[in-house]
Amino acid sequence: MLGGGGLVAVNVYASATESGGDQQTRVATGQVLSAPTIYCPDVGSRLTTVPDGARADVDGELAKLDQQVAAAYQQLTQSAAAIEQNPGLADQAIMNPLKEQRSASIQRIADAIAREADRPQGLDDLAACTLSSSNQGTGQPASPQDGAAPSQSGQGQGSAAPSQGAGGQGGNGPVAADYADITSVQPNVTTPAEQPGGSTGTFSSSCGVNANGLFNSDNVIVAPGVSNGAHHFHDYIGNQSNNAFASDQDLANADTSCADKGDRSTYYWPVLRLQNGKQERDADKPGGGTEGNAGQIVTAKQVTLTFEGNPTSKVTEMPRLLRIITGDAKAFVNGPANANASWSCTGYENRQLKDKYPLCPAGSDVVRTFRFQSCWDGRNIDSANHRTHVAFEAPDGSCPDGFRAIPQLVQRIVYAVDAPSLADGGRTVPLFAVDSFPEQLHKPVTDHGDFINVFDESLMRTMVDCINSGRTCGAGAAEQPPSQGAEPTPSETASPVAPPAQTQSAEPSEPATEQPPSGQPSARPPSSEPPAGTPATQTAPAAGATELPKVDASVSPRHTTTTKSSGGGVISKATQRPDTQAPNATATAAAPPTATAAAAPTAAPSGQQTPATGGRTAPQTEPQAVQSGLAATGAHLWPAVFGGLLLAAGALLLWWTRRNPA
Structure with a gap:
């Protein structure tokens, strides 16, 4: 019974670990390349002049913008399976609501500045974000063109289905x-x-x-x-x-x-x-x-x-x-x-x-x-x-x-x-x-x-x-x-x-x-480390x-x-x-x-x-936490089945010897 139970436990653990390890290896070696990330134009870098009287309100809204992106990215990763079945959900439930949240924050930024000075122009164009490929095989920064399909909603965010994680x-x-x-x-x-x-x-x-x-x-x-x-x-x-x-x-x-x-x-x-x-x-x-x-x-x-x-x-x-x-x-x-x-x-x-x-x-x-x-x-x-x-x-x-x-x-x-x-x-x-x-x-x-x-x-x-x-x-x-001193050579x-x-x-x-x-800011402006902070209100997905x-x-x-x-x-x-x-x-x-x-x-x-x-x-x-299940490892569980038979046979033998003592 002990031998059979041990064989079951060891094989099940080893099979699950092996499956997870294979997945982890595929991820680490760059074979999983289609995991998306979210690109949003950096509003803060456009605000080179903010009146002192508006600075506190502007900083608070910039913090909300980063919190909104962080929450949207977390929702994106948690919803990978559903989006893979229906890629349009990325726009409906994540990217469109994110644009609405950002539009509201950008409007409040413009209002705060307008109370103290001239209203900034062109900020409304920064509300839409793009779902972009992480392009991990090359190590180059993501861009809206890398793996982002055109948005069916016509709002330019783009749709991409997460795959396997990053x-x-x-x-x-x-x-x-x-x-x-x-x-x-x-x-x-x-x-x-x-x-x-x-x-x-x-x-x-x-x-x-x-x-x-x-x-x-x-x-x-x-x-x-x-x-x-x-x-x-x-x-x-x-x-x-x-x-x-x-x-x-x-x-x-x-x-x-x-x-x-x-x-x-x-x-x-x-x-x-x-x-x-x-x-x-x-x-x-x-x-x-x-x-x-x-x-x-x-x-x-x-x-x-x-x-x-x-x-x-x-x-x-x-x-x-x-x-x-x-x-x-x-x-x-x-x-x-x-x-x-x-x-x-x-x-x-x-x-x-x-x-x-x-x-x-x-x-x-x-x-x-x-x-x-x-x-x-x-x-x-x-x-x-x-x-x-x-x-x-x-x-x-x-x-x-x-x-x-x-x-x-x-x-x-x-x-x-x-x-x-x-x-x-x-x-x-x-x-x-x-x-x-x-x-x-x-x-x-x-x-x-x-x-x-x-x-x-x-x-x-x-x-x-x-x-x-x-x-x-x-x-x-x-x-x-x-x-x-002298730099060591690779052979040393x-x-x-x-x-x-x-x-x-x-x-x-x-x-x-x-x-x-000087001059006009570029389409992808320089950015400082962005602020972030207060929670954003999530918008419900479209009907159906x-x-x-x-x-x-x-x-x-x-x-x-x-x-x-x-x-x-x-x-x-x-x-x-x-x-x-x-x-x-x-x-x-x-x-x-x-x-x-x-x-x-x-x-x-x-x-x-x-x-x-x-x-x-x-x-x-110990292996890192990976997503795996026994359904993916059933082909490797025959030793566990044999162990289960040993465990059952041992239990039957124990019952028989107790019923028929020598």
Whole structure:
């Protein structure tokens, strides 16, 4: 009886796991390519001028726009089966109601501005959204033309049936095409030549790695006063009072994790997660698991905060409470104009990826680098679209006309995570990805960083003097790592696992240099990290249509969501100044040498058994959550049937021996 019961249990579990694993592998290797996402024109980026009296109302409505898209995307993924049977339901129950919700919010934005100034023109054209193919096989941003059939309703949204999902533990990415072998990328970093009169010093601040686990899904820059305004979780270091409801005075009076208490600045970025099945505290909360951001949050091994000079001129002081956002949290659907992600590996930082996660060799760590805008308009600490008050320097290091050079913040974040086992969908060594808006599918191009300057004025003067005089200063200066030296060759270290699918061209897209506003906005405008927040009202589907589930992304309480985690690391100065330009060479994920090698999962290096938080990841021993059922595995259940017969025979024998004792 015991043997038969065990055989039943083992076979049923193994068959279900095998079926789910096959599905997960198909998703991870990019064979499932038709999962759609939602593209909506970015209203906030069009609002380059908003009167102060209208700013609060406008910010609130912009937050509602992002909440509406997040809720529509969640409804889309939950309704995949019904839409596959009747593709027209996507328009009837999701896209048309979304357009109506957006039209109402856009109308309120225009009304708020009209009460203070001239009514903005052309906003009504931004209400309609498009259901687009995620186009995961190429890794390129989605567009309304990619896989979106014309809308039968005539309103331009487009219809597409979701198919199979987009992979990942949260069901919306990443996939194998989102990764590239760093050893196959050609060196692509250049540094502007220093000129007479330039500023060559550096100032480093030491603020830890968020070992105390300060997280939330707010964004006080783009969605002040809106809980869950980011729809994804951020790591915070520096200022310890940063949430959606923090006032300037709250930030000025806050505690700080920085060694020099004169730096109360806030530094934050999307968390990195391992898709290893672990349930974090936010697993059932907005911004976390309910919006596709699932898995174990990884604490960085190192965080470097370095302020650099300008190669052509001296720098001036940053104004207190200056806000800067670099990168675009919606770059996957907006396009790469404002994307500024840089991904690499230790020992290979002269090779930067913009739209791929790096597969690092054994012994090499993943590195995220953010180079912030370093030209300021000399007047404003923020702008309506959170971009036009600052700009990137030109390739030669000069600032646009009317802008002045300020210290350039360079954030370098290092993670001790291993190259995922793409051959088995990350079941042996888990996939890693940044948190994102749900419809952005965890694409690496959506990575971004945020900064609010809360330096004491005296410490800011010290920083500027240090940089302009060519010195190395700051609380983090003594913790600089040794020089990386010569770059290792691929033959000197083991290569990471490469995608088992066909070799994909991974040509990173080049972020455009941001300039002051001029002329007419483009059809797909640059975008800041969008606000989000309050629930939207769902519109009922048309009469006679199959009703789909209604989704309202709930709003979290008026508090910072805080999760405790362990971890540690040292603060170190970046060893090299990466360029903001995209690689001009094609980054190609190396194909496995043999079919056998492609099929074999790659285990983590031996001796690296510490948890991912603050150390290397151990091989994953449990499958990720996948959708599977016994109906799909019945052909593999014959051992279970035999086990059931053994179990029944054992029970019959036990009954007979009790009735007929010796």
